[in-house]
Amino acid sequence: MAVTLNKKTLSDADILRVIALAGLELSDEDRGRLKPGTYRLNDTVIIGILGEIHVGDDGVQEIVAKADVWALLALALNRLNTVTVEHLLYEYFHGDVVMAAAADLKKRTVKAIRKLKGATRTAVKGRITKDLEIRWT
Numbered sequence: 001m002a003v004t005l006n007k008k009t010l011s012d013a014d015i016l017r018v019i020a021l022a023g024l025e026l027s028d029e030d031r032g033r034l035k036p037g038t039y040r041l042n043d044t045v046i047i048g049i050l051g052e053i054h055v056g057d058d059g060v061q062e063i064v065a066k067a068d069v070w071a072l073l074a075l076a077l078n079r080l081n082t083v084t085v086e087h088l089l090y091e092y093f094h095g096d097v098v099m100a101a102a103a104d105l106k107k108r109t110v111k112a113i114r115k116l117k118g119a120t121r122t123a124v125k126g127r128i129t130k131d132l133e134i135r136w137t
Contacts, residue, residue: 020049020132048135056126064110065117 007014026034077085 016053017049019053019128020051020130020134024134046137048137049132050135051130051132053128053130053132055128058126059124060121061124062119062121064114064119067109067113 005014005018010018077088080088
């Protein structure tokens with residue numbers, strides 16, 4: 001879905017309006033009323049925007065290289081015998097996957113990848129949060 005603005009240069013107020021309207025979602029009931037098709041619009045709407053927008057500080061984020069999970073799993077399973085692989089898969093599909101153990105494994109994997117590949121430091125913009133009410137006027 002592409003949406004463009006009709007102004008090349010936005011004022012600070014315009015930028016805040018775009019942030020306020022970005023990501024608006026319809027209720028399931030309203031969405032259910034829309035039938036499949038293409039709708040053409042040529043309309044002017046006046047809205048009221050009330051609330052707060054918070055823009056966080058810019059910073060630096062450390063991103064650990066991501067591993068190809070499927071290749072890593074294939075490598076690990078290839079090191080096991082057939083009976084062990086079948087037992088692991090049976091336990092996965094029929095047992096309780098312990099989320100705490102999965103979280104611990106993820107931490108250990110990230111630590112191992114960081115040790116082997118290092119991490120990339122990337123500049124990131126501060127997070128934008130909003131607490132708004134949009135009113136049709």
